[in-house]
Amino acid sequence: MYARCLEELEDRGEAVVSSAQLASDCGVNAAQVRKDLAYFGEFGIRGVGYYIKDLSDDIKGILGLNREWRMAIIGVGNLGTSLLLYKDFLKKNYKIVAAFDVDLSGVVGKVSEKIGKPVEILHPDRLKEVAKQRKIDIAIIATPASEAQNVTDKIVAANIKGILNFTPAQIKVPRGYTVKNVYFTTILDNVAYLLQSKRK
Amino acid sequence: MYARCLEELEDRGEAVVSSAQLASDCGVNAAQVRKDLAYFGEFGIRGVGYYIKDLSDDIKGILGLNREWRMAIIGVGNLGTSLLLYKDFLKKNYKIVAAFDVDLSGVVGKVSEKIGKPVEILHPDRLKEVAKQRKIDIAIIATPASEAQNVTDKIVAANIKGILNFTPAQIKVPRGYTVKNVYFTTILDNVAYLLQSKRK
């Protein structure tokens, strides 16, 4: 959040920012900003503020955003295709280096056509082999929910430590693996509840 | 989360569940489950547990999941199209009742072809008019980030109180509006940081 705000300030040509301003931009408390940043070191200058460029670089270093993260998409349906075409990845250090689907034939044409160049769709059984070759860091599960655990097991076997799960299934992984779940209807449930409870 | 677990238990033919089992299914503490549920009322029976069907219905009532929520997609690019085609909405009480885009011509054909029937794409300026007609509860922003605030202002003018924002822009709304942000690269940043900090 701070990294994103800082980039915006940088683009605007600003050089220094105070915790108060950064807080207001991010919609949080100023003390919060200082605590968060101070946790990782002393980045600010008393009486002045934070040098935007330096702080931005420091944060990116801390978050690991200054290196490339190589990703695989598993499941090339609507969502998977959408992610393959997702332009924001290009600006950031995220790169999709492989796409997997059980249906090899069906999707290739459509996706390739949209993306402008042929996309190679591989069978999920080849995950382990390809993960090593292409140094995959993160796997994105965009299959039907019923396949989620099955696919997860293949990801674990391939020793890919980061997983982004777009299915509603609660997947099980050994410790040491990082899983983030993103499920649209759960987010909508949240909005719906807040709307309903405010209305009354 | 509980609602989803309960549905699964229901499908499996179970009738009663204890806080301990529900907790284990959801990956949380048993006391947590009891506190969460007790907050809204006394749903359990001491010495027995919770009747799954009743609890499931109660939770859905509390969350507002037993009524239809009518949504509009604004921005019919890759992501917007993907959401229009998203099948999980059909099983839940979420319904996309309108789609908006500044480019009326470009997308109609492609989406319609995929969806099997013609999809009507409207200009965002018609949001207010259509919101009233079609009783839109929630607006989904799937435009480029640069358009987010612009579109948000139209949503506010149309008096749509729930907003799901898929752009990285931090949008501003008057109080009384509910906004949820879903931004893929932020989630990936999180995964990347956790991976990096574990590795060292």
Added chain:
DNA sequence: GGATGTGAAGTCGTTCACAGCT
């Protein structure tokens, strides 16, 4: 002077442990 870094206070959420029902 002015903004950071940080102990202390305050707030919120989680977990424990057990009284109270069924």
Added chain:
DNA sequence: AGCTGTGAACGACTTCACATCC
């Protein structure tokens, strides 16, 4: 006997307030 509901202990995060330093 067993499991819920809940006060109390605990822990984590947020905010305050000010000493500290540029």
